[in-house]
Amino acid sequence: MEHLAAEVPDPVNLDVGINGGRVERKPRLNPIRVSLVGFLVLAMASWGYILANGDSGFGDLFKLETWKGAASFLGELAGKGKAGTPAFLQLGEWGKAGKLAYETLAMSVLAMGIAGAGVLITFLPAARNVAMGDLAASRSPLWKGLYFVVRGFFIFTRGIPELIMAMIVIFAFSPGILPGAIALGLHNYGILGKLSAEVVENLDPRPARALRTSGAGAFQVLAYGILPQALPQFLTYLLYRWEVVIRTTIVVGLVSAGGLGREFRLDMSFFRYTDVALLLIWYLILVMFVDLASMYLRRLAR
Template identity: 50%
Template sequence: MRKRKLNFVTLSFYLTILLIASSWYFIIGVEKASLLDVFSRDNMHYASKFFKGMLGFGEEEVAFLNQDSWSDAFTLTVETLQMSIMAIGFSTIVMFLTVIPAARNVADGTLTLSRKWYRWFVFGLIRGLYIFSRAVPELVWAMIVIFIFKPGILPGAIALALHNFGILGKLCAEVIEDTDSRPIRNLASAGAGRAQILLYGVLPSVLPQFLTYILYRWEVIMRTTIVVGFVGAGGLGQQFKLSMSFFHYTEITLILICYIILVTIADYISEKSRYFVK
């Protein structure tokens, strides 16, 4: 009988099961942790108090029923939207400037039918920047940027852009690597220049997938503004930290409602944009 070889998918599946089993063994067997402790009487009491406070029970002033609170929240929501748009704009511009040489099939010449010795060097340099960019969390980038600049939505946008530039770059470079190279090779063999190959060969085939990733990362950035707000980047995130610090539970509810509205708007724009591109 022929022996079945373990392919990559099967091996990955077995390793994942082993990792999950060993993790739970460490949690339960070594650390002696118990899920029942999560539902202890004290925890349930504090959780009940917190959620009742968010709904306005026992609160003297309910923020989500106050017109002035909604006005302030609207201003912060606009700031958060501005921060997210600036962040995705910055990261998208830098991604477009670097994504072509960051594709492996461009570096080895299989896409453009021309091999240059320096392309592998540029490929390694840009891919290294992508790794460094996304390896540093948004909160760390925000702490560094705000240490240099004064707190505000611009430093927050720069911090979010620095992190998402690496993520967008990697995703979009992989799109170019997976694209059908035959139309692009035909352009290259017909004598088209690099700009013509980019405009008429690469971009039309990869732009819909690029747009999908850009809009998805914009939605993620919008939610992540709450993280950079903890270090003074402004917007709803900074107010969320203040509300948590002063135990203003109904303000937390109002801020969460605003985030839900923002994400719903982003999701609607994403759906409509993909429809028009198709």
């Protein structure tokens, strides 16, 4: 039987080459199936672990008192049951929180500046084709080494969340928007660096090759063959990340003591919930403003 099966090609899986010879197909793992099954197992294990733990809080979700507590918290945010005018109805408070929002916006821009400048300096050696592939200026092992160093640095900065980065940075810097911007900048440096290096790896190599064959030097190939293709894409990614960064500024501010985050933490600790509501309103205004600004600027980059 086995002999026969080898002779007659399977009509469903036509593993037959052009000349009629049998093509050996390696049994490959199907990534989609493996991933789905793997994730399902992981999901069951996770939910099992969380629910098996007595105080998971899952049961509380179906209790009336939990939702009564949540409703009273929402009421307090809206200023119910508290003496005095809620903060979001006082013009002076709006002004104070607005100044913090202004600082927060500056923090996000500075963070993007730090990340962008860092990436601009280092993204070329992190691209495989520039470091050691067909766009390489030289074959020296130095470039190869640099590739691994920069890529390692990307992985390192990308793997540490902004908040933990801020906890470390605040060791050395005085509180303010600068440590927050550095923490945000470092984390986004890793993300943007990886994305930008991939842009260079995927770009069309023909202009650079044409330049090379017509006698252009390494710098000219870079300036006219690689950067014109890579930079618009880099700017688009930078602006996309800005939208994420503005949402994260408040979180970094919790520890780096800059902008809206600091006040958010204080007001939450002192149960000044109407002030919290005002800060959240400013936060939403900032997020919407940056989303719109980024959309407009991305259109310019095209």
